[in-house]
Amino acid sequence: MFTKILYALAITLVIISAVKSKKKTKQALKKAWKSFEAMMPQLLSIIMIIGLILSWLDPELISKIIGGESGALGMIIAGLIGSITLIPAFVAFPLAAALLQNGAGTVQIATFVSTLMMVGIVTIPMEARTFGKKITTIRNSMAFVLSFVVAILMGVLL
Structure with a gap:
C-alpha cells in the first residue's frame, strides 16, 4: 500500500512540475532516465550476486551458520565476513534482506551489515597511506567492536 502511495505522489508531483515548466520537467526526466540507465548494470549485478x-x-545452511540460534559464534562469523567483504551498500541491504528471509538471524545480519559498512580490511593499505597505520588500526578496531554493540542493541530493540 505504501508503495502505491509513493507512486501516486511521484506521478502527481511530475504532473505539477510539467504544468509549471514542461521544458524543465522534460530535462529532469531525461536526467533521471540517464541515471537509471547508468545504474541498471549495477542493479542487474546485485540480482545476480544475490541469486548466486x-x-x-x-536456508538450512544459512540458519546453521548465521541463524538466530548461532549466537555469538554466528555474530563473529558474520562480523568477519562483513569486515573482509567489499560491496557497496546498495548491494549489501538487498543481500541482507534475502539472507534474513532465508534463515539468518537479525543480530547476525546487523553485525554483517554494520561491519560491512564500517570496517574495511580490504581497504586498510589505502587508508593507512592516507591516515597512518595507528589511526587506521584504531578506527577499524573501534568500528569492529561498535558493530557488535549496534547488533546487540538491534537484537534487544527488534
Missing part, C-alpha cells in the same frame, strides 16, 4: 549466493547456500 542463495543458490550456493540453502
